[in-house]
Every structure is written in C-alpha cells, then in structure tokens.
Amino acid sequence: MTVSIRPRVRAAGLCGAxxxxxxxxxxxxxxxxxxxxxxxxxxxLFSGDIGDAERLILLELRLPRALAAFGTGAALALAGALMxxxxxxxxxxxxxxxxxGGAAAFALGAMLLGxxxxxxxxxxxxxxxxxxxLVFVLASGGQWAAGRLLLTGVVVAAGWSALVSVMLAISAExxxxxxxxxxxxxxxxxxxxxxxLAAAAVGVIASFLLGRSLNVLATGDxxxxxLGLPVRAMRIGIYCLSAxxxxxxxxxxxxxxxxxxxxxxxxxxxxxxxxxxxVPAATLAGGSLLVLADTLSRTLLAPRQLPVGAITALVxxxxxxxxxxxxxxxxx
Amino acid sequence: xxxxxxxxxxxxxxxxxxxxxxxxxxxxPGALVALLGPNGVGKTLTLHSLxxxxxxxxxxxxxxxxxxxxxxxxxxxxxxxxxxxDHEDPFPTSxxxxxxxxxxxxxxxWQWETAExxxxxxxxxxxxxxxGMEQRAAATLSGGExxxxxxxxLLVQDPDVLLLDEPLNHLDPRHQFAVLGELRxxxxxxxTIIASLHDPVLAxxxxxxxxLLYGDGRWHQGPVGEVMTHAxxxxxxxxxxxxxxxxxxxxxxxxxxxxxx
Numbered sequence: 001m002t003v004s005i006r007p008r009v010r011a012a013g014l015c016g017a018x019x020x021x022x023x024x025x026x027x028x029x030x031x032x033x034x035x036x037x038x039x040x041x042x043x044x045l046f047s048g049d050i051g052d053a054e055r056l057i058l059l060e061l062r063l064p065r066a067l068a069a070f071g072t073g074a075a076l077a078l079a080g081a082l083m084x085x086x087x088x089x090x091x092x093x094x095x096x097x098x099x100x101g102g103a104a105a106f107a108l109g110a111m112l113l114g115x116x117x118x119x120x121x122x123x124x125x126x127x128x129x130x131x132x133x134l135v136f137v138l139a140s141g142g143q144w145a146a147g148r149l150l151l152t153g154v155v156v157a158a159g160w161s162a163l164v165s166v167m168l169a170i171s172a173e174x175x176x177x178x179x180x181x182x183x184x185x186x187x188x189x190x191x192x193x194x195x196x197l198a199a200a201a202v203g204v205i206a207s208f209l210l211g212r213s214l215n216v217l218a219t220g221d222x223x224x225x226x227l228g229l230p231v232r233a234m235r236i237g238i239y240c241l242s243a244x245x246x247x248x249x250x251x252x253x254x255x256x257x258x259x260x261x262x263x264x265x266x267x268x269x270x271x272x273x274x275x276x277x278x279v280p281a282a283t284l285a286g287g288s289l290l291v292l293a294d295t296l297s298r299t300l301l302a303p304r305q306l307p308v309g310a311i312t313a314l315v316x317x318x319x320x321x322x323x324x325x326x327x328x329x330x331x332x
Numbered sequence: 333x334x335x336x337x338x339x340x341x342x343x344x345x346x347x348x349x350x351x352x353x354x355x356x357x358x359x360x361p362g363a364l365v366a367l368l369g370p371n372g373v374g375k376t377l378t379l380h381s382l383x384x385x386x387x388x389x390x391x392x393x394x395x396x397x398x399x400x401x402x403x404x405x406x407x408x409x410x411x412x413x414x415x416x417x418d419h420e421d422p423f424p425t426s427x428x429x430x431x432x433x434x435x436x437x438x439x440x441x442w443q444w445e446t447a448e449x450x451x452x453x454x455x456x457x458x459x460x461x462x463x464g465m466e467q468r469a470a471a472t473l474s475g476g477e478x479x480x481x482x483x484x485x486l487l488v489q490d491p492d493v494l495l496l497d498e499p500l501n502h503l504d505p506r507h508q509f510a511v512l513g514e515l516r517x518x519x520x521x522x523x524t525i526i527a528s529l530h531d532p533v534l535a536x537x538x539x540x541x542x543x544l545l546y547g548d549g550r551w552h553q554g555p556v557g558e559v560m561t562h563a564x565x566x567x568x569x570x571x572x573x574x575x576x577x578x579x580x581x582x583x584x585x586x587x588x589x590x591x592x593x
Contacts, residue, residue, distance in 0.1 A: 008444060084422075084423075088420065088422045089422070090422065209441070209442045210441070212436065212439070212443075212444075213436075213441075215425070215429070215433060216433050216436050218420075218422060218423055218425070219419075219420055219421075219425075219430075219433065220416075220419075220420040222380075222385055222416055223416055223419070223420070225384075225385060225405060226383065226385070226409060226413060226414050226416070227409055227433055227434065227436040227437060227489065228405050228406040228408065228409030228410070228436050228437030229405060229436065230404070230405045230406075231405075268423060268424060272424060272425075272426065272429075273423035273424045273425040273426075273429070274425075274429060276444075
C-alpha cells in the first residue's frame with residue numbers, strides 16, 4: 001500500500017513560493033513611486049551607497065505604507081478564511097460581522113464631533129469591536145448556529161450602512177474625503193503598521209497550529225463534536241480572533257473589499273481544503289496582493305491615487321475567474 | 333470489565349413531548365442492536381443522546397463505566413462515535429482527508445497524521461469499497477458513496493461503541509450486505525453497535541437485539557426473536573405484518589409489512 005503524506009510537502013512548497021512573492025511585492029512597492037527614487041536606491045539601501053533623502057523616502061515613506069498594506073491584506077485574508085469555516089459559507093467575508101460598518105459609523109461620528117486623527121482611529125477600532133460584540137450577543141441568544149450568526153451580521157451591517165448614509169448627508173463637504181477613506185480603503189493615511197502586522201503574525205501561527213481542528217470544524221458542528229473537538233470554545237476563539245484582525249485592518253486602512261472574500265477561495269482552488277495549507281498561504285497571498293494593489297493605486301495615475309479596494313477587485317476578479325474555470329475543467 | 337454502554341433513566345424530550353421515557357440499557361461488548369420505530373419517534377434524538385450531542389442527557393449515559401459528563405470531547409470521541417444522517421462538505425476536501433479526520437481524537441493538538449493513520453484510512457476506505465477514490469472531492473460523491481465515506485470515517489475513528497443513524501440509507505443491496513457484514517465483524521471483535529433501521533427484515537436477520545421506540549415514551553428491548561414478532565411490529569408501525577418462511581435459507585424470520593386492508 002502506498003503512503004503519501006503530501007500535505008506537509010505541499011504546505012512547505014506553496015508557502016515558500018508565497019514568501020518569495022511577498023518579498024518581491026515589498027521590493028516592487030519600495031522601488032516604485034514618484035521622483036527619482038527607484039530600484040538602484042533599493043540596492044543602495046543594502047550596500048550603504050545611498051543618499052539621506054533617498055533613504056528617508058524608502059524607509060520613512062514607502063516602507064511603512066507597504067508594511068501596513070501587507071499586514072492589512074494578511075489580516076483580512078486570514079480573517080476571511082476563518083469566517084468561512086465558522087459560518088461554513090463560501091460568501092462569508094471578514095466584514096460579515098458588521099465590523100467595517102461599525103468602524104465607519106464610529107469614525108464618521110468622531111469626525112462630525114471634530115475629533116483629531118488619533119481619536120478618529122480609536123473610534124474606528126472601538127466601532128469595529130462594538131459591532132462584533134453586538135452581533136455576538138444578538139446571535140448567541142439561540143443555538144449560536146451558523147445561519148443565525150450570518151443573518152444577524154448581515155442585518156447589523158445594513159443598520160450601520162444606513163447610519164453612515166445619514167451621517168454623510170448631514171456632514172460638511174470637507175469631511176466627505178475623509179469619509180470616503182473609511183468606506184473605500186486607502187493607505188495614504190496609514191500611520192502604524194505594527195499592530196496589524198503583529199496580530200496577523202500571531203493569528204496565522206495560532207490558526208496554522210489549530211489547522212486540523214479547523215478542518216474538522218468545517219464538517220459541521222455535530223460532526224466536529226463527534227470527532228472530539230470542543231466546538232463551542234473553538235467557535236468563540238475563531239470569532240474573537242477574526243474580529244480583532246478585522247478591527248485592526250479596518251483601523252489601519254478603512255474598508256478594503258475583496259481580499260478577505262476571495263483570497264481564501266483562490267488559495268483553496270490551488271491548494272485544496274486543508275487549512276494547514278490554506279491558512280498560511282492565504283495570509284501570505286493576501287498581504288502580497290494588497291501590497292501590489294496599493295503600489296498600483298498610487299502609481300497608475302500618479303500623482304492621483306486610486307482607491308485600493310477598487311484595484312484589488314480589478315486585479316483579483318479576472319485571476320479568480322481563470323482559476324475557477326481551471327478548477328471546473330479538472331473536476332469535470 | 334466496565335459495561336461499554338449503559339443508560340439510566342434516559343428520557344428524550346422535544347418541547348413538552350416525551351418521546352422516550354426512562355430508557356434503561358446495559359449493552360455488553362459485541363452487542364449488535366437494531367433501533368426500530370416509525371418516522372419521528374426519536375430514533376435520531378436517542379442516538380444523539382447516547383453520544384452526548386444532547387447536553388441534557390450526558391448525566392444519564394455511561395460509556396466504558398464513565399458518565400459522559402466526566403469525559404472531555406476528546407475522551408468521548410475515543411470511546412463512542414456516531415454516523416450522522418447527513419454530511420456537510422462546504423470545502424473541496426478529498427475523500428482521503430475526510431476519512432483521516434476520524435483520527436482527530438487520537439492525535440495531539442498540533443500533530444500531523446502519521447503514515448500509520450493513512451494506512452488505517454486507506455484500509456477503511458477499501459473496506460467500504462471506496463479504494464481508488466481517495467483523491468476525489470468528497471462533495472462529488474454520490475449519495476451512497478458519501479454514506480460509505482461517513483462509515484469509513486467512523487471505522488478510522490475506531491471507538492468502542494458505534495452508533496449508526498440509518499447506515500443503509502442510499503446503499504444498493506450489495507453495499508447494504510457489505511456494511512452489515514462489516515458490522516457483524518466489528519461486533520465479533522468486541523465492538524458494541526446500535527444502528528437505526530427501517531427494514532425489519534434486515535434487522536431480524538442481521539442483528540441480535542432490538543430496541544423498539546413507540547414515540548409516546550414507551551419502548552421495548554430484547555433479543556430479536558422475542559421482541560420482533562408480527563404482533564409487536566404491527567403495533568409499532570401500524571400496518572399488518574406477516575411471517576414468511578424462506579425455503580432457500582431454511583429461515584422463518586422473514587417478517588414483511590403488507591398493505592393495510
């Protein structure tokens with residue numbers, strides 16, 4: 001009888017390739033942009049042959065922004081993969097718990113009250129967490145089943161969306177640009193990459209180690225319990241982790257769509273359903289995709305900046321459709 | 333030696349209805365028990381109660397001498413398993429990966445499946461006539477094939493007590509007999525087995541004991557020959573039953589439902 005313990009080899013191979021992609025995308029992000037600072041300065045950074053201005057642009061302007069994009073993409077893709085397991089629904093994304101709506105509503109509220117940038121960021125974070133806690137409390141009244149959680153999340157998100165519309169209608173024109181930032185996603189104001197990067201790193205390690213349990217949970221709550229999984233504890237853990245990841249992502253860059261929904265599916269189409277492969281691969285792919293998308297968004301029509309969420313969708317949709325077609329041919 | 337499966341005063345309730353009242357069983361190793369009753373009498377809920385899926389029942393059920401209340405999910409899964417009626421495959425998990433999930437309760441939290449686990453999974457798939465389908469996505473299997481994959485996963489889990497909720501659903505006659513043969517083999521190896529069924533002929537011929545559920549709290553249990561008479565079956569299913577003799581097998585246990593007059 002032939003024995004093939006392939007998942008480990010596949011996980012290592014795919015993650016190695018994606019690590020190279022991540023490094024490449026960060027290199028491209030650092031080397032692209034306005035002015036004369038480019039690839040030669042990037043090499044100069046390592047050899048020491050670089051001027052102070054160029055060093056400043058690379059390390060103080062482009063690097064923090066690229067790292068913020070990477071951390072946000074990684075956190076969103078990881079949270080999306082986790083939410084899809086939690087809800088066993090392929091249409092689940094990190095914002096299904098209403099966190100983006102909560103963040104936008106609270107951030108806009110803070111802006112309307114004339115708060116400063118730091119207070120608006122704090123408001124966004126508080127709003128994202130408040131919305132997830134709200135959905136949790138409302139949905140846990142019954143069996144805390146996947147369907148109830150999903151519906152509660154959708155309804156709460158619709159409520160936030162209505163509140164945001166009202167606030168946009170009554171807010172002064174000068175606030176609209178800032179409001180769009182929360183609604184469409186933008187790294188132009190991303191100040192701190194640290195928290196979201198750290199959360200994504202801790203989250204991906206924890207989720208990878210619990211990968212087999214994620215596989216079991218995906219077979220349904222009853223089947224998972226029968227196979228020996230402490231289902232309730234696991235579900236609450238996943239819920240809290242994806243809520244924190246999403247809140248930090250939204251606070252860093254506003255609502256960047258598409259990454260959390262599609263990157264996990266993209267990875268599953270390539271690598272199968274084992275979450276010990278899907279989790280690290282989706283995290284790396286999500287980070288890389290968002291770094292590349294943000295680089296495009298600030299260079300494509302420079303000096304004008306495009307909303308990064310639109311770029312992720314424009315790049316990701318055709319890619320996803322190609323992979324979907326390929327998967328169908330193989331299955332058929 | 334501890335009794336593999338024991339219940340004391342186990343009642344199964346839905347809302348304010350009592351489906352099964354004070355069920356008391358003590359099943360030895362090797363018991364092969366058919367759970368019979370018409371639709372909606374609580375066969376599935378009884379099986380769920382026996383393996384701890386219904387928290388309220390955990391105090392009334394002991395597995396291997398320990399109350400379910402005192403066992404962790406992991407310890408419970410090592411001692412008792414259940415084949416559910418339905419299966420969910422939301423992601424493109426392969427047949428082999430699905431069968432390997434049976435090992436979850438035997439592996440450390442962070443441990444990967446070993447080569448031995450894969451050998452066990454492939455053997456269980458072969459026993460359920462799924463050899464050669466290891467790399468197919470579980471979601472692409474036919475109803476009967478998916479059923480046999482569920483059985484293979486339970487075989488890989490290898491608990492002392494196996495509960496099966498309509499294991500023969502969707503199976504063609506050849507595979508029904510293969511599964512019944514596998515259950516007989518497991519019982520001969522000391523496993524304790526309860527399976528809900530809808531075919532009294534198969535129950536009478538392939539099982540040793542029967543538990544009859546009436547849906548109003550009443551239940552009967554005992555050896556198949558004593559409990560499954562045409563009178564009790566007629567009372568259970570509310571249709572006439574007649575006893576036939578199978579000359580070819582010199583077997584007079586064939587009880588067939590006949591259309592009501």
